[in-house]
Amino acid sequence: MKEHTMSELTFHVPGMTCGHCEAAVKGEVTKVSGVASVGVDLGTKIVTVTGDALDSTAIVAAIDEAGFEVVG
Numbered sequence: 001m002k003e004h005t006m007s008e009l010t011f012h013v014p015g016m017t018c019g020h021c022e023a024a025v026k027g028e029v030t031k032v033s034g035v036a037s038v039g040v041d042l043g044t045k046i047v048t049v050t051g052d053a054l055d056s057t058a059i060v061a062a063i064d065e066a067g068f069e070v071v072g
Contacts, residue, residue, distance in 0.1 A: 006036060009054050011047045015068045016040065028066040032058045 016022060022040040025047055029038045034055065039048040049059055060070045 006050055006052060007054055008048060008050045009056055009059065011049070011059065011063060011070045012045060012072045013047050013063055013068045014045045014071055016042055016045055016047075018042070021068065024066040025063055025068060028062040029059055032062050035059070 013025065016025060019042075022042060025040055026038045029035060029047065029049060032049075032055065034051040034053045035049055036051040037049070039050075040046075041048070047063065063070050
């Protein structure tokens, strides 16, 4: 059985201000292939994505689809 190594990516999304923002971002990013979990910290405005063979371009596009911009 092949062992999977999970990777983790973080994104700075300063436009997130509330629970609705968090839910919108999580909802879109969860649809991206390979994503296992999505964490949102509204205090630091950081989205942490964990998964297998993550595609950062697809994740940024999903955050954009949720109505937010990744900075940096």
